[in-house]
Amino acid sequence: MCNHPLWTLIAARQIRGLASESYLVRTFHLPTSAPLWQSECMPADRPNLPDLVSRVKLRLLRMHFESGVGHIGGNLSALDLLVCLYHQILRPEDTFILSKGHAAGALYTTLWSTGALSEEDLRTFHKDATRLSGHPPPNGIPEIPFATGSLGHGVGLAAGVALGKKLKDAPGRVFCLTSDGEWNEGSSWEAIIFAVQQGLSNLVILVDANGLQGFGATSEVADLAPLAGKFREFNLQVEEIDGHNCAGICGALDRTAAGPRVVVARTVKGCGVSFMENKLEWHYLPMTESQYRQAEREVLEACATRSAGS
Amino acid sequence: MRDAFCRELMRHSARPEFVFLTGDLGFKALEPLRASMPRRFINAGVAEQNMVCVAAGLAHTGFRPWVYSIAPFVYARPFEQIRNNIALPGLPVTLVGNGGGYGYGVMGSTHHALEDYGVLLTLANMRVFIPAFDSDLGPIIETQMTCAFPSYLRLGLSEVPDGFDPPPYAQWRHLVEGDSATLLVAGPLVGGIVREVTKMSREERPSVWLISELPLGNIPSGFLEDVQRTGHLAVVEEHVSTGGLGQMISHDLMLASVTVRRFTHHYAQGYVSGLYGSQKYHRRESQLDPASVLAALAAVAT
Numbered sequence: 283m284c285n286h287p288l289w290t291l292i293a294a295r296q297i298r299g300l301a302s303e304s305y306l307v308r309t310f311h312l313p314t315s316a317p318l319w320q321s322e323c324m325p326a327d328r329p330n331l332p333d334l335v336s337r338v339k340l341r342l343l344r345m346h347f348e349s350g351v352g353h354i355g356g357n358l359s360a361l362d363l364l365v366c367l368y369h370q371i372l373r374p375e376d377t378f379i380l381s382k383g384h385a386a387g388a389l390y391t392t393l394w395s396t397g398a399l400s401e402e403d404l405r406t407f408h409k410d411a412t413r414l415s416g417h418p419p420p421n422g423i424p425e426i427p428f429a430t431g432s433l434g435h436g437v438g439l440a441a442g443v444a445l446g447k448k449l450k451d452a453p454g455r456v457f458c459l460t461s462d463g464e465w466n467e468g469s470s471w472e473a474i475i476f477a478v479q480q481g482l483s484n485l486v487i488l489v490d491a492n493g494l495q496g497f498g499a500t501s502e503v504a505d506l507a508p509l510a511g512k513f514r515e516f517n518l519q520v521e522e523i524d525g526h527n528c529a530g531i532c533g534a535l536d537r538t539a540a541g542p543r544v545v546v547a548r549t550v551k552g553c554g555v556s557f558m559e560n561k562l563e564w565h566y567l568p569m570t571e572s573q574y575r576q577a578e579r580e581v582l583e584a585c586a587t588r589s590a591g592s
Numbered sequence: 593m594r595d596a597f598c599r600e601l602m603r604h605s606a607r608p609e610f611v612f613l614t615g616d617l618g619f620k621a622l623e624p625l626r627a628s629m630p631r632r633f634i635n636a637g638v639a640e641q642n643m644v645c646v647a648a649g650l651a652h653t654g655f656r657p658w659v660y661s662i663a664p665f666v667y668a669r670p671f672e673q674i675r676n677n678i679a680l681p682g683l684p685v686t687l688v689g690n691g692g693g694y695g696y697g698v699m700g701s702t703h704h705a706l707e708d709y710g711v712l713l714t715l716a717n718m719r720v721f722i723p724a725f726d727s728d729l730g731p732i733i734e735t736q737m738t739c740a741f742p743s744y745l746r747l748g749l750s751e752v753p754d755g756f757d758p759p760p761y762a763q764w765r766h767l768v769e770g771d772s773a774t775l776l777v778a779g780p781l782v783g784g785i786v787r788e789v790t791k792m793s794r795e796e797r798p799s800v801w802l803i804s805e806l807p808l809g810n811i812p813s814g815f816l817e818d819v820q821r822t823g824h825l826a827v828v829e830e831h832v833s834t835g836g837l838g839q840m841i842s843h844d845l846m847l848a849s850v851t852v853r854r855f856t857h858h859y860a861q862g863y864v865s866g867l868y869g870s871q872k873y874h875r876r877e878s879q880l881d882p883a884s885v886l887a888a889l890a891a892v893a894t
Contacts, residue, residue: 420680427652429676438642442649472642
């Protein structure tokens with residue numbers, strides 16, 4: 283648990299109603315050079331991942347609100363996975379590829395939380411002359427190896443990086459986060475056939491299985507259920523987890539196997555914001571100011587509740 | 593040209609950064625290469641979109657991947673993968689298309705590559721190599737193995753006329769002196785043309801230039817002088833008109849305010865009769881065979 287005064291302040295603030303932006307900036311802004319867990323609140327040996335997720339979620343909501351950008355639902359479903367990856371799993375020799383490029387906001391804010399992107403960077407999101415386009419850019423950010431956003435590319439790219447590491451006998455794993463809708467793409471299946479054939483034991487594919495895709499539920503559009511079963515049929519090692527449980531995420535991502543692995547993370551689109559959860563429209567919609575305020579309040583309340591309960 | 597390609601590549605098989613990916617092709621051609629670098633020769637299966645993504649991932653980790661298939665399967669099927677993952681980040685991946693133009697002949701239209709370099713040259717950082725003779729492959733492969741940009745190699749069928757010694761490889765080569773016109777040719781089509789024009793007198797025959805790399809870059813002054821002298825530039829290519837060499841050079845000449853009295857363009861016209869045949873058959877239908885090209889030049893001159 284985190285007993286930093288932050289959470290007391292949040293609780294107090296919550297009673298008064300809103301958390302003002304200046305309050306958030308003052309409270310959450312951290313030195314960009316130091317990973318979040320190195321702050322007083324989160325000693326390196328005991329990172330409190332759920333609290334970290336909440337911090338990043340608040341920054342994500344603010345970034346999308348300030349930029350008037352939608353796509354927030356699929357960012358919120360992926361956020362626990364990204365924060366756990368970057369703060370608990372990834373080592374310097376590892377590589378991460380975001381195949382579901384429409385979760386760029388979640389990636390950017392997670393990179394902000396590690397110090398790889400600055401507060402100034404995030405303020406430019408989706409604006410003219412930004413490095414942070416709506417989908418990850420091809421050049422200029424060392425932590426982002428490829429421009430993704432066209433679905434069905436990431437797993438093949440990750441397989442190539444994993445094969446490169448194998449051919450060099452180099453250490454390091456490759457993690458690739460996909461959506462569930464993008465398994466409609468044949469190229470995704472080409473990639474796992476290749477990964478299994480090449481025995482890429484250094485490859486871990488995550489599926490953000492939020493059950494909603496571009497214009498309908500996955501079950502209505504191109505039903506692949508049971509997705510985990512299909513992966514097993516392709517001879518992958520498969521694990522199904524709750525994609526919003528940090529301990530479970532970290533446990534699943536850190537396991538090893540003789541070949542490539544898939545972690546199917548059951549998630550909720552718009553997770554943590556009641557009026558967005560499991561709603562297709564939040565694949566696209568930007569927030570109004572009152573919606574943003576409510577979203578922020580709900581995240582803060584969840585933190586306070588968690589803090590009080592721990 | 594495929595055997596020469598394999599032979600020249602094998603000179604590089606000891607390079608630790610060299611990885612060769614094939615889309616399940618290479619029977620009776622690439623076995624020696626596979627034997628010379630078993631760990632880095634990868635049959636990626638019939639899955640070209642993935643093969644290009646894997647190549648990009650390998651290049652990201654410092655390898656120099658070569659991606660091989662029948663031409664349309666290497667540039668058309670995985671076009672978006674090439675655009676997003678190789679061209680945009682500018683990774684040094686070499687795409688190899690076997691059977692440029694009508695190379696696969698009566699195998700049919702699905703196997704022809706009539707718009708390969710036009711399409712690829714719309715992409716960032718991309719460079720195209722079109723060897724005309726087997727002897728061009730050594731220097732081209734050396735460049736592609738060491739360059740810092742993505743590139744495409746269009747393999748065809750080398751035709752070297754008897755008694756003709758191709759000059760050392762260069763992007764632009766002046767093969768035959770002549771007065772009737774200035775002929776600019778891309779690729780192996782030039783072999784048959786050289787064979788025919790060398791039977792003609794200098795006054796009757798065109799001056800023949802060969803280009804083997806695109807985009808054009810700086811046009812040599814000798815070529816510009818030649819065009820001014822003959823007053824007729826004729827471009828010959830086994831590629832559709834749109835996005836082809838003819839459009840590239842006319843565009844560049846106009847930008848440079850170079851006036852050409854007469855410009856003609858000989859290009860692949862698709863499937864004129866709707867029937868299929870050998871590469872020679874399709875060249876004839878598109879009037880790309882040497883006799884048709886020279887007849888057209890003669891008709892213009894009169």
